[in-house]
Amino acid sequence: xxxxxxxxxxxxxxxxxxxxxxxxxxxxxxxxxxxxxxxxxxxxxxxxxxxxxxxxxxxxxxxxxxxxxxxxxxxxxxxxxxxxxxxxxxxxxxxxxxxxxxxxxxxxxxxxxxxxxxxxxxxxxxxxxxxxxxxxxxxxxxxxxxxxxxxxxxxxxxxxxxxxxxxxxxxxxxxxxxxxxxxxxxxxxxxxxxxxxxxxxxxxxxxxxxxxxxxxxxxxxxxxxxxxxxxxxxxxxxxxxxxxxxxxxxxxxxxxxxxxxxxxxxxxxxxxxxxxxxxxxxxxxxxxxxxxxxxxxxxxxxxxxxxxxxxxxxxxxxxxxxxxxxxxxxxxxxxxxxxxxxxxxxxxxxxxxxxxxxxxxxxxxxxxxxxxxxxxxxxxxxxxxxxxxxxxxxxxxxxxxxxxxxxxxxxxxxxxxxxxxxxxxxxxxxxxxxxxxxxxxxxxxxxxxxxxxxxxxxxxxxxxxxxxxxxxxxxxxxxxxxxxxxxxxxxxxxxxxxxxxxxxxxxxxxxxxxxxxxxxxxxxxxxxxxxxxxxxxxxxxxxxxxxxxxxxxxxxxxxxxxxxxxxxxxxxxxxxxxxxxxxxxxxxxxxxxxxxxxxxxxxxxxxxxxxxxxxxxxxxxxxxxxxxxxxxxxxxxxxxxxxxxxxxxxxxxxxxxxxxxxxxxxxxxxxxxxxxxxxxxxxxxxxxxxxxxxxxxxxxxxxxxxxxxxxxxxxxxxxxxxxxxxxxxxxxxxxxxxxxxxx
Numbered sequence: 001x002x003x004x005x006x007x008x009x010x011x012x013x014x015x016x017x018x019x020x021x022x023x024x025x026x027x028x029x030x031x032x033x034x035x036x037x038x039x040x041x042x043x044x045x046x047x048x049x050x051x052x053x054x055x056x057x058x059x060x061x062x063x064x065x066x067x068x069x070x071x072x073x074x075x076x077x078x079x080x081x082x083x084x085x086x087x088x089x090x091x092x093x094x095x096x097x098x099x100x101x102x103x104x105x106x107x108x109x110x111x112x113x114x115x116x117x118x119x120x121x122x123x124x125x126x127x128x129x130x131x132x133x134x135x136x137x138x139x140x141x142x143x144x145x146x147x148x149x150x151x152x153x154x155x156x157x158x159x160x161x162x163x164x165x166x167x168x169x170x171x172x173x174x175x176x177x178x179x180x181x182x183x184x185x186x187x188x189x190x191x192x193x194x195x196x197x198x199x200x201x202x203x204x205x206x207x208x209x210x211x212x213x214x215x216x217x218x219x220x221x222x223x224x225x226x227x228x229x230x231x232x233x234x235x236x237x238x239x240x241x242x243x244x245x246x247x248x249x250x251x252x253x254x255x256x257x258x259x260x261x262x263x264x265x266x267x268x269x270x271x272x273x274x275x276x277x278x279x280x281x282x283x284x285x286x287x288x289x290x291x292x293x294x295x296x297x298x299x300x301x302x303x304x305x306x307x308x309x310x311x312x313x314x315x316x317x318x319x320x321x322x323x324x325x326x327x328x329x330x331x332x333x334x335x336x337x338x339x340x341x342x343x344x345x346x347x348x349x350x351x352x353x354x355x356x357x358x359x360x361x362x363x364x365x366x367x368x369x370x371x372x373x374x375x376x377x378x379x380x381x382x383x384x385x386x387x388x389x390x391x392x393x394x395x396x397x398x399x400x401x402x403x404x405x406x407x408x409x410x411x412x413x414x415x416x417x418x419x420x421x422x423x424x425x426x427x428x429x430x431x432x433x434x435x436x437x438x439x440x441x442x443x444x445x446x447x448x449x450x451x452x453x454x455x456x457x458x459x460x461x462x463x464x465x466x467x468x469x470x471x472x473x474x475x476x477x478x479x480x481x482x483x484x485x486x487x488x489x490x491x492x493x494x495x496x497x498x499x500x501x502x503x504x505x506x507x508x509x510x511x512x513x514x515x516x517x518x519x520x521x522x523x524x525x526x527x528x529x530x531x532x533x534x535x536x537x538x539x540x541x542x543x544x545x546x547x548x549x550x551x552x553x554x555x556x557x558x559x560x561x562x563x564x565x566x567x568x569x570x571x572x573x574x575x576x577x578x579x580x581x582x583x584x585x586x587x588x589x590x591x592x593x594x595x596x597x598x599x600x601x602x603x604x605x606x607x608x609x610x611x612x613x614x615x616x617x618x619x620x621x622x623x624x625x626x627x628x629x630x631x632x633x634x635x636x637x638x639x640x641x642x643x644x645x646x647x648x649x650x651x652x653x654x655x656x657x658x659x660x661x662x663x664x665x666x667x668x669x670x671x672x673x674x675x676x677x678x679x680x681x682x683x684x685x686x687x688x689x690x691x692x693x694x695x696x697x698x699x700x701x702x703x704x705x706x707x708x709x710x711x712x713x714x715x716x717x718x719x720x721x722x723x724x725x726x727x728x729x730x731x732x733x734x735x736x737x738x739x740x741x742x743x
Contacts, residue, residue, distance in 0.1 A: 006399045006406045007472030011492055014483040017413065018087055021080055025051075030217040034268045061097075092486045095179040098172050103488060110168075114154055118494070121150035129525045133339035134363045180485075180495070181436045183419070184478055188438035188497045189430050190416040191281070191474045196440055196466060197428035198284030201418025202249035205258035211417045212245075212262065212277050216269060218414050219276040227408045228275055234289040236278045238266040244278055244285050251426045279409045281416050283469065286409070287448070295449065300398040301468075302461040304330050306383075308390030315389040319396070322472060325499060327391045328524045329464030333457050334384050337528025353378050410469075415477050431506055432515060438497065439506065442466045454566045455504055460520075464502065471499045498523070504530055505563040507556075507724045514539050514720065518560035530564055532557045541717040545596050548581055552717040559721075571725050575735060578718045582736045585711045592702065594693045596714065597643040602687060604638045614678045620687035622678075627670040632698050635689035642687040645697075646713075647704040652681040662700050708734070 017023065025047060033043040058078040065075045077085070086093045092100040103111065124147040131139035160166040161174035193199040202208045228235060236244075242263050249259075266274065279286045287294040309315045316324065328335060339359065357377055364371045372380075399406070418425060432439035442463040443453045449462050474497055482495045502521035509515060514536025520527060534540055534556065541549045555574060562569055588596045600617070608616040621638050629635070649655045655675070662668040674680070686701050711734060712719075719729055729735055 006403050007410065007469065008476050008479065009411060011479075011489045014479050014492070015413075016087070016483055016486060018083060018093070018484050018486075020083060027213045027217040031213050031265070034216065034273075035265055037268075063097075087486075090486065094176045094485055095183045096172070096175045098176050100176075102486065103491070110157060114157065115494075117150050117154050121147045121154075124150065125523070129523065130339050132527075133337060133525060134359070135367065136363065178435075183481065184495060184497060185433060185436055185438055186419045186422040187415065187477050187481060188474045189422050189425065189427070189433055190419050191477050192430055192438060192440040192470055193425065193427055194281045194416040195283050195410075195470050195473055196442065196445070198244065198247060198282050198288070199251075199426075199428045200245075200248040200416060201252075201421060201425045202245060203252045203418065203421060203424065205249075205253070205255055205262060207417055208245050208249055208259070208262050209265065212265060212269075214414050214417075215277050215280050215412075216273045218412070219273065219280075220408070221270070221272050223404070223408050224272045224276050227404050228272065231290075231293060231402075231405055233275065233279070233286075233293065235271040236274050236289060238263065238269065238274060240289070241266050241274050241278050244282075276409070280412050280414065281410065281473070283410075283466075297398075297402055298445075298449065298462065298465050300401075301326075301395050302330060302458070302465045303391070303394060304334075304387060304457070304461065305390040305394040306387050308393045309386070312382075312385045312389030315393055316385070319389075319392045322468070322499075323392055323395050324388070325524045326395060326464055326468040327388055328526060329467075329502060329521060330391050330395075330461040331384075331387050332460055332521060332526045334387050336526045338384070338526075340384075340388075340525075353381060356381060410473055411476055413480060415480060431508060434513070439501075439503075440467070440470060441506065455564055460502075460504075467499065467502070471497070501533070503533070505560050507559070509536065509539065509720050510723055511536060511538055511720060516556040516560070516721075516724075518564060520564075530560055532560060538720055539717055543598065544717060545585075545714045548585070548714055549717060551577075551581065552721060555718065555721055559725075569725065571722075571727055574722060574725060575727060575740065578715065578722060579736045581715055581718060582711050582734050585714050586707060589705060589707050589710060592697050594643055594690075594697065596710065597645055599690070600642050600644050600687060602638045602640060602642055602689075607639075614680075617687060619678065623674060623686075624689060624692075626674050627667060628692075628698060628700075630670075631664060631667055632692055635692055641690040643690055643693050645686040645688060645701060645704075646706045646709045647683055647686055647701075648706045649683040649704055655680075655682055658704055661703070664700065667700055708732075 028050075029040070029043045029047050032038060032046055033040060036043075038046065058080050060076050061079050061082045062074065062076050063082070065073045067073060082097075083093070086099045089099075090102050090104075092102055094100070124143045128140055128143035128147060131137075131143060157168070158174055158177045160168040161170045161177070163169060190201065193201075200211065202211065227233070242259075245262065246259070266277075269277070278289070283294070328340070339356075357374055360377065361371055363369075429440045429442075429444070430438060431441050445466045446459045446463055447453050450459060453459075478495055478497065479492055482492050487495065500523055501517075501519055503517040504520045506517040507515060516535075516539060517533040518530035519533045520530050522531075532553065534553070539552075539556075541552065555577065559569060585596065602617055602621045605613055605618050608618055610616050613619060613622070618638070620642065621635070624635055649658050659668060659671055659675070662671065683704075686704070688697065688701060692698075722728070722735075730738055
C-alpha cells in the first residue's frame with residue numbers, strides 16, 4: 001500500500017481474481033463450515049458431495065471468434081471455459097463479455113489516438129483554470145473551448161462505432177465503451193451509498209446472504225482482530241449486524257422467514273466475522289457504533305495547520321496529488337481566486353515565487369492594475385504555501401494512524417453488492433448520476449459533527465474529508481474492477497472517476513437531469529466567488545424571452561449566494577417576483593410587443609419533402625396569401641422570417657367561434673374558404689411574416705393569442721425554480737391568479 005495515500009494500494013498489489021468457480025466454492029465451503037461447525041477438510045468433502053449430486057449447469061456461451069488471419073467464426077463453449085480461456089490467453093475481458101487482445105501483444109491505433117487527446121485535453125483544462133483564476137476571460141473561453149472540443153472528439157469515437165455510415169463501424173466496441181463507462185459509474189454510486197450512508201442494495205434475501213458470505217469468506221481474521229483491538233472498536237452482536245442489513249433491505253422487501261435464515265448464519269459467525277460484515281465498505285455504520293473514534297478520525301484530518309514544515313515546497317512536491325486536492329478544500333479561504341499550480345515548481349522557494357510573481361505581474365500589466373511589491377507578494381504567498389504544506393503533512397500523518405483500519409475494512413476486494421442492479425437502487429446520498437458521473441451529498445455528516453448544516457471553512461473541510469475518503473475508495477474499487485478485466489498497470493489510471501466539482505449547494509428540479517448548483521472548487525481550483533452551474537434545457541432556456549431568462553438565472557445565483565451566507569430564503573419574495581414577471585409578460589402581449597414571440601422561417605415549397613404542402617409550415621404562407629394579404633399587405637415569396645404565435649384555436653368549436661367573431665367580412669369569408677379547402681379543424685399556431693408584424697399584429701390574430709400559454713411557456717424556468725423551493729402552481733392558473741401574495 002502506498003504510504004502517500006493509504007486508501008489505494010500499489011498497482012502491483014491489485015490481483016487478478018477472476019476465478020468464478022474457485023471463489024464460489026470457497027464462499028460455500030466457509031458457509032458450510034460456519035453454519036454446521038465442520039472443519040475445513042470436512043466442509044470441502046461435503047461441498048464436493050453437494051456439487052456432485054446437484055449437478056450445476058454450466059451455461060453455454062455463443063460468440064463470434066476472430067482467428068489469427070482475421071476471419072470470423074461462431075463458437076459455443078461453456079461459460080467457465082470461456083472465462084478460463086480468456087485468462088489463459090491473457091486477454092482483456094470487459095463487462096459486455098467481449099474479449100480483446102491484450103495491448104502488450106497488439107497496440108490499438110484508436111487507443112493511441114485517445115491517449116494523445118486525453119493528454120492534450122488535460123493540458124488545456126489546466127490552462128483554462130489558470131486563465132479563470134487570473135481573471136483572463138478571453139483565454140479561459142479559448143482553452144475551455146479547446147478542452148470541450150477534445151472531449152467531443154473522444155466521445156465521437158464511440159458514436160462512430162455505433163454508426164453504420166462510418167468506416168469505424170464496430171458495434172461490439174460501442175457496447176464495450178458503454179458497458180465499461182456504466183460499470184464505473186455504477187461502482188461510484190454503490191460505493192458512495194455504502195461508505196457514506198451505509199446503504200446497500202439488498203433487494204432480496206439472496207443478496208443479503210451473498211453479502212454476508214462473500215465478506216466472511218474474504219477476510220483475514222487475524223488482521224481484523226488486530227484492528228478491533230488496536231482501535232478499540234465495538235464488536236457488534238449478530239442482532240446489531242442484522243439491524244444493519246435490515247436498514248438497507250427494508251427499502252425493498254420484508255420476508256421474516258428468509259431473514260431468519262440469514263440471522264441463523266450470523267449467529268454462527270464469530271465476533272471478528274460479524275465486525276467485518278458490519279464495517280467493511282461502511283463508514284456510516286462504523287460511525288454509528290464508534291462515534292467518538294470516527295469523530296476524532298475525521299476531525300483530525302479536517303484541520304487547517306500552519307508552521308508544520310521548514311521546507312514547504314519540498315513537502316508539496318513529494319505529496320500525493322489527491323491529498324493536495326483535499327488540502328485545497330481545507331485551505332480554501334487561503335487560496336480562493338489564486339492560481340495555485342504545482343507543475344511549475346522547482347526545488348526551492350525562490351524559483352517557485354519567481355514563476356508565480358512573473359505570472360502575477362503579467363496579469364496586472366495586461367489589465368492595467370497596480371502591481372504589489374515583490375517582498376509583499378512573497379510574504380503573502382509564503383503564508384499560503386506554509387498552510388498548504390503543513391495541512392498536507394497533518395492529513396498524511398493523521399491517515400497513517402489509521403493505516404491498518406483502512407487496509408482491512410476499506411481496501412477490500414469485495415465490491416459493494418448490487419452494482420449490476422444499480423438502476424433499481426433507492427439512494428440516500430446520490431443526488432445525481434449519469435452514464436459517466438455521480439454526485440454525492442455530505443450534509444448529513446456535517447449535521448452529525450456540528451449539530452446543524454451551515455457553510456463555513458470548518459464545515460467545508462469536514463465535508464471534503466468525507467468526500468476524499470469516498471472518492472479514494474471509489475478509485476480503489478474501480479482498480480479492483482480494472483484488474484479483473486486484466487487492464488495493464490500503465491493504463492489502470494485511465495479508468496477513474498476524479499473529484500471534479502465541489503458544490504456548496506445543489507438544487508435538483510423535478511424535471512429529469514435539471515439542476516442548479518454553486519461551484520466553489522473545481523479540480524482543486526478554488527474560485528474567488530461561487531460559480532453558477534446550470535444543467536437542463538428548461539433551466540438554461542436559451543431560446544426563451546431573454547429578459548425573463550436573465551432574471552431567472554439571477555434568481556438561481558441569488559439563492560446559491562444566500563445558501564453560501566447561511567441566509568434564510570424568503571419564498572414569498574420569489575413568488576412576488578414571478579407574479580411581477582407574469583404581469584410583465586401580459587403587458588407585453590396586450591401592447592402587441594412582438595419580441596416575446598419565437599421566430600422561425602417559412603421556406604419555399606420545394607424545400608419541404610411532403611407532397612401535401614398543407615401538412616408543412618408552407619401552409620402558413622398560403623394562409624397569409626389567401627386570407628390576410630388583401631387587408632394587411634404582401635409578405636413576398638418564401639423564404640422569409642416569421643414569428644410563431646400560439647393560439648386558443650385548438651378545437652373545431654373554438655375555431656368556428658373565432659371565425660364567427662371576426663368583424664372584417666373579407667377576412668372572415670376568406671378564412672372560412674381556406675379552412676374548408678385545406679380541411680383544417682384547428683389552428684394551433686399562426687406564423688405571421690415578420691415584415692408585416694413589425695408594423696403591428698393584425699387585430700384578428702391578437703384576439704386569438706393564447707396569452708396563458710405564452711406566459712406559462714415564457715415563465716417555465718421560473719416555475720421550475722419555485723418548485724425547487726417547494727412552491728407549485730395550480731393547474732390552469734397563473735400565480736397572479738392564485739392570490740397567495742399581495743398586489
